[in-house]
Amino acid sequence: xxxxxxxxxxxxxxxxxxxxxxxxxxxxxxxxxxxxxxxxxxxxxxxxxxxxxxxxxxxxxxxxxxxxxxxxxxxxxxxxxxxxxxxxxxxxxxxxxxxxxxxxxxxxxxxxxxxxxxxxxxxxxxxxxxxxxxxxxxxxxxxxxxxxxxxxxxxxxxxxxxxxxxxxxxxxxxxxxxxxxxxxxxxxxxxxxxxxxxxxxxxxxxxxxxxxxxxxxxxxxxxxxxxxxxxxxxxxxxxxxxxxxxxxxxxxxxxxxxxxxxxxxxxxxxxxxxxxxxxxxxxxxxxxxxxxxxxxxxxxxxxxxxxxxxxxxxxxxxxxxxxxxxxxxxxxxxxxxxxxx
Amino acid sequence: xxxxxxxxxxxxxxxxxxxxxxxxxxxxxxxxxxxxxxxxxxxxxxxxxxxxxxxxxxxxxxxxxxxxxxxxxxxxxxxxxxxxxxxxxxxxxxxxxxxxxxxxxxxxxxxxxxxxxxxxxxxxxxxxxxxxxxxxxxxxxxxxxxxxxxxxxxxxxxxxxxxxxxxxxxxxxxxxxxxxxxxxxxxxxxxxxxxxxxxxxxxxxxxxxxxxxxxxxxxxxxxxxxxxxxxxxxxxxxxxxxxxxxxxxxxxxxxxxxxxxxxxxxxxxxxxxxxxxxxxxxxxxxxxxxxxxxxxxxxxxxxxxxxxxxxxxxxxxxxxxxxxxxxxxxxxxxxxxxxxx
Numbered sequence: 001x002x003x004x005x006x007x008x009x010x011x012x013x014x015x016x017x018x019x020x021x022x023x024x025x026x027x028x029x030x031x032x033x034x035x036x037x038x039x040x041x042x043x044x045x046x047x048x049x050x051x052x053x054x055x056x057x058x059x060x061x062x063x064x065x066x067x068x069x070x071x072x073x074x075x076x077x078x079x080x081x082x083x084x085x086x087x088x089x090x091x092x093x094x095x096x097x098x099x100x101x102x103x104x105x106x107x108x109x110x111x112x113x114x115x116x117x118x119x120x121x122x123x124x125x126x127x128x129x130x131x132x133x134x135x136x137x138x139x140x141x142x143x144x145x146x147x148x149x150x151x152x153x154x155x156x157x158x159x160x161x162x163x164x165x166x167x168x169x170x171x172x173x174x175x176x177x178x179x180x181x182x183x184x185x186x187x188x189x190x191x192x193x194x195x196x197x198x199x200x201x202x203x204x205x206x207x208x209x210x211x212x213x214x215x216x217x218x219x220x221x222x223x224x225x226x227x228x229x230x231x232x233x234x235x236x237x238x239x240x241x242x243x244x245x246x247x248x249x250x251x252x253x254x255x256x257x258x259x260x261x262x263x264x265x266x267x268x269x270x271x272x273x274x275x276x277x278x279x280x281x282x283x284x285x286x287x288x289x290x291x292x293x294x295x296x297x298x299x300x301x302x303x304x305x306x307x308x309x310x311x312x313x314x315x316x317x318x319x320x321x322x323x324x325x326x327x328x329x330x331x332x333x334x335x336x337x338x339x340x341x
Numbered sequence: 342x343x344x345x346x347x348x349x350x351x352x353x354x355x356x357x358x359x360x361x362x363x364x365x366x367x368x369x370x371x372x373x374x375x376x377x378x379x380x381x382x383x384x385x386x387x388x389x390x391x392x393x394x395x396x397x398x399x400x401x402x403x404x405x406x407x408x409x410x411x412x413x414x415x416x417x418x419x420x421x422x423x424x425x426x427x428x429x430x431x432x433x434x435x436x437x438x439x440x441x442x443x444x445x446x447x448x449x450x451x452x453x454x455x456x457x458x459x460x461x462x463x464x465x466x467x468x469x470x471x472x473x474x475x476x477x478x479x480x481x482x483x484x485x486x487x488x489x490x491x492x493x494x495x496x497x498x499x500x501x502x503x504x505x506x507x508x509x510x511x512x513x514x515x516x517x518x519x520x521x522x523x524x525x526x527x528x529x530x531x532x533x534x535x536x537x538x539x540x541x542x543x544x545x546x547x548x549x550x551x552x553x554x555x556x557x558x559x560x561x562x563x564x565x566x567x568x569x570x571x572x573x574x575x576x577x578x579x580x581x582x583x584x585x586x587x588x589x590x591x592x593x594x595x596x597x598x599x600x601x602x603x604x605x606x607x608x609x610x611x612x613x614x615x616x617x618x619x620x621x622x623x624x625x626x627x628x629x630x631x632x633x634x635x636x637x638x639x640x641x642x643x644x645x646x647x648x649x650x651x652x653x654x655x656x657x658x659x660x661x662x663x664x665x666x667x668x669x670x671x672x673x674x675x676x677x678x679x680x681x682x
Contacts, residue, residue: 104541137570137602194540201539201574226577227479229624233542233578240573261478265622275619282605283570 100181
C-alpha cells in the first residue's frame with residue numbers, strides 16, 4: 001500500500017469554484033486537520049470560502065508554506081489553464097504540489113523541471129500502487145463496514161470518519177480506510193480506488209482492508225454509487241472487494257436527483273438498502289444495513305429530530321445526522337451485532 | 342478519436358506455433374473478418390495453418406499491407422527474439438505493429454524510433470486511449486444490445502459476433518463493438534474496457550457505442566460479470582454506459598462455479614436475467630432480455646435441442662447455441678421488438 005507523506009502547512013487552491021460540492025477535498029482538510037492549513041487561494045468569482053485566510057502563492061511562500069494542495073475536483077479531471085499558472089508559480093517558489101486529480105502533475109510540460117530546480121515535489125495522491133491483484137473473493141477475518149449512498153458527495157467520507165471516531169470512543173479497535181484523495185490526505189495513507197484500472201477494483205479493495213483480528217473493525221470510505229450513471233463500476237467493485245459485514249447508507253432527504261446528472265432521479269431509500277443487500281451478499285452473505293446517516297441540515301431546525309425518528313421507525317435502523325449528532329448510535333449497533341457472532 | 346483503430350489489411354504473425362489454442366486470436370480474425378487478412382507469417386515448425394497465404398514481411402509490404410498483427414500468445418509469456426526480429430523488420434517497412442501482449446511495444450529498446458522513422462504506429466490493443474470522459478448517462482439515439490453472463494470466458498464475444506452477423510444477414514444496420522483485445526483485432530477498432538481507469542468505465546462504454554441512426558443496432562461485446570468477485574465493476578460500468586435496449590445471456594448448463602474462483606457458485610439463470618434487468622433499468626428503463634445463448638457442446642448430441650427447447654419454454658425467450666445453430670432467432674426477436682418502438 002502506498003503511503004503519502006505531505007508537507008504542511010497547506011495553501012489550498014480553490015480557484016473560481018462556486019459550488020461547495022466540488023470543493024469537498026479542501027473542506028474536508030479544513031474540517032479534519034485545520035492545524036495543517038495556512039490559507040486558501042481563490043480567484044475572482046469564487047463563492048466557496050473555507051474560513052481561512054486568503055493568500056497568494058508569494059504570501060504563502062514568504063510565511064513558510066509547505067504545499068499547494070489542489071482542493072477542488074473538476075468533473076472529468078480537466079484542469080483549467082488558470083490553475084496551471086498558479087501551480088507553476090507555486091512549484092517555482094519551492095512549494096510541494098499535492099494533487100488528487102486524474103491527470104499526473106509530471107505530465108504537465110516543464111512542471112517537473114521547475115519543481116526539481118526549486119526542490120519541490122509533485123505529489124499525486126491518486127496514483128495507485130503497481131502490482132494490485134485481481135480480487136480473489138476469499139473470506140478474510142475481521143469486520144468491515146462500508147459507507148454507501150445513492151449519489152456521490154453525500155457524506156460517505158464524513159460518515160466513515162465520524163463512525164471510526166465513535167467506534168474508537170466506545171473502545172473498539174477500528175481503522176479508517178481511505179479510498180479517495182481527501183481521505184488519503186486526512187488519514188495519511190489509503191488507496192485511490194477510482195484511479196485503479198477496472199480489472200483491479202475489487203482486488204484493490206481487498207488490499208485496502210486486509211485480514212485482521214476477528215474483533216477489529218475497518219471503516220471503509222465508500223466511493224461513487226451503484227446507482228450512479230458515471231461511477232457505478234467503482235462502487236460495485238469496492239463493495240465486492242470490501243466484503244462488508246455491514247454498511248451505512250448516507251442520505252440527503254432533500255436531494256432528488258444525482259448531483260451534476262440532473263436527468264437521474266435518486267432511488268428511494270428502501271431500494272438503496274435492498275439493492276446493496278442483494279448485491280453485497282455475493283461476497284458476504286452476512287451483510288446487513290447498520291444504520292442511516294442523514295444530512296438534515298437542509299430541513300427546518302425543528303423538523304430534524306422528528307425526521308430522524310420517523311426514518312428510524314420506518315426502517316428499524318439507527319438514523320443519525322453525523323454532523324449534528326455524531327455516529328455513536330450506529331457504532332453501538334455495529335459493536336452489538338458483531339459481538340453476537 | 343478515443344477508440345483504438347487498426348489499419349488493414351493484416352499480416353498475421355503465427356511464429357512457430359503448433360498449438361491452435363495459442364493462436365485463437367489469429368483464428369478468430371480469419372473466421373470473422375477474412376477480408377481484412379492478407380496473409381500469415383509462419384516460421385519453420387509451425388503446425389498452425391490459418392488457410393491464408395504464407396508471406397514474408399517484404400512481400401506483404403510490397404502488396405500494401407497495413408499492419409503486422411501478433412495473433413498468438415507466446416507460451417510462458419516471453420516474446421521470443423525471433424518475433425522481435427520480424428516485428429522490427431515490419432516496423433522498418435512501415436507496417437503498424439498491433440499487439441495484445443502484456444509487454445508494451447514501446448518498451449522494446451529502439452522499436453519506437455524505428456516505427457516513427459517509417460511512419461508506422463505501435464498499437465497495444467490492451468492500452469486504452471487517453472481522454473476518455475466520465476459517463477454522462479444521457480440517452481442517445483440508436484439501439485444497443487449487450488452480451489452478458491454469470492461468468493467470464495463463457496461466450497460473450499462469440500455470441501456478440503454471431504448476433505451481429507445474423508442481424509446483418511437479416512438486413513439490419515448493425516455494428517459489432519469490441520471491448521477486448523481479440524474483439525478489437527477482429528473489428529479493427531474498439532476499447533479495452535477492463536484496462537480503463539475505474540472512474541471512466543461507463544464513459545468509455547458511451548464512447549464505444551455513440552449516438553447513431555434510430556434504426557442502427559450496436560452489438561456490444563460484454564466483459565466480466567456483475568456476479569464475478571473479481572470483475573463485477575467492469576461489468577456494471579459497461580452495462581450502465583452501454584445503456585442497452587436489450588441483452589443476451591450467455592449460458593453454459595454444465596458450469597456450476599465461477600471459472601478459477603471455485604468457491605463461488607453461479608447464480609440461477611433466472612437471477613442472472615432479473616438482476617441485469619433491475620440494474621440495467623438505471624440507464625435504460627426499456628432494457629429487456631432478448632434471448633439466451635447456450636453452449637450445448639458439453640451435452641450429449643441428442644440432448645442439445647431438447648435442452649434449448651426446455652429453456653425456451655421456461656424463459657419464454659429464444660434459446661440458441663450460437664456455434665451450432667447461429668443467432669438468427671435472437672436477431673429476429675431484437676429486430677421485431679425494436680421495430681415496434
